[in-house]
Amino acid sequence: MAHIDLDHVDLTFHVRKCGRVSLKEFLVRQMFRRSANPIMEVRALRDVTLHVGEGERVGIIGHNGAGKSTILKLLAGIYPPTEGTRVVEGQISSLFEIALGFEHDASGWENIGFRGYLQGETPSTIKDKIQGIADFSELGEFLNMPVRYYSAGMLVRLAFSIATAIEPEILLVDEVLSVGDMAFQHKAHERMREMMAKARLIVMVSHDLTSLAQFCTRGIWMDHGTVRMDGAMEKVTAAYTASVSHPPSQAA
């Protein structure tokens, strides 16, 4: 049974006002006890309790900076919770920041290997999939070229093709539906639909309310790091849309 349990999860980022510290600065500061580069706290998630069970399709909405992507990364195990507990059972596959993380000097084929292995493939399993990935990306001859020379659109195509070539139990998706040109977007939507049909549990983040309504049954509205509303997708979308078009007066 794939399931996700977040129990009173808090996540606080500690950000330095002036970027990274150097050892020199650290030592000087310790000696003179005067902080020129204070640490600022950002509470990205506050007291989030969430249970997602097998078979659920969850869509997360909210304004920019509400903690949507953060919660997804926390679910994926990339961010540790500052407080509270996270229990995730099932093999996770995540689709976010997919356009990053290429080895620029390696060819497209080689990058399929790196990404595939990171996702848990082995040389024997990837052998069966590599042609499929290449075909889906439609990059053809370009795959022999170093990724350095790819356009942004080509990178996204390749990334999407690799990332969606697996059959995950838990699928975490962040804004990847708007990839590539029109024709590829159509294909990508098809592929997402297939994956979603196979995955046992899905959590996705998007600003595209129409596609969320297509894919998801349960909606979660995040607001300033908290869950503002949790319920049927249509209801949550309606409430969210209403609040955006008629902002309450105290919102400023």
Add this chain to the structure above:
Amino acid sequence: MTAYFRAVWQCRYFWLSLVKMDLRTRYRRSVLGIGWSLLNPIAMTVIFCTVFSQVFGQADIGSYGAYLLAGLSCWQFLTGVCLQGCQCFYRGESYIRQHPAPLAIYPLRIVLGCMIHFLLALVVVLVLVWGVRGLGNLRSLWMLVPSLTVLFAFGWSLALLAGFATVHFHDTPHLMEILFQILFYATPVMYVADILPERLAPVVRFNPVLPFLDLIRVPILENRVPSLQTTGSAVLITCGVAVTAGFVLKRLGKRLIFHL
């Protein structure tokens, strides 16, 4: 801990493919490329040999060359591991941001790359030694296997620590280069420990790098097993650094992502 190593082993295809790529980029897919990347220690050896024979009138240039090259390649392994290790988490940043794989694989990638390069350099050293002195006691070469294992563990831990230090203090590589600069002269790499005057003896006795150099130099150059003191200090230092690395990984590993 076993579980952690198992997790590292589970993603072996990932880091192995990265190491393979690193080496291929380094050697540019050619035999000449391999020679090219070994040029640095060889050229340094030639220069030192010339200087020492012409200026100082050193007699036995062949064995000095072998001593120097063996020491230099080992030294380059250690500095390489530390300096490249500084960047290990930045180089893997986009993977870290996407997938919660065990962090130790990123320094592992560095140390494997350096190790393979080091092995190639050792082949050159062996050829040189055999050329100068003829095939000696080949059995003592077996001693290199445990020596290299210790160096590998040492290098892995160092790379991990360097990586964490750099993520937290971005001027680490800079400071490290200075430190290595000093250490290079304080370590018998280009000179033999015996030539130092008596008052400088502690520099050698408490030098943390020397045991590791001797682990490699003694079996190759002197055809014997390194002394118990050498092996013991190297193993002890490695254990200390490895435990520190494990502790740092445990304490800071989870929160690394926030500092990248």
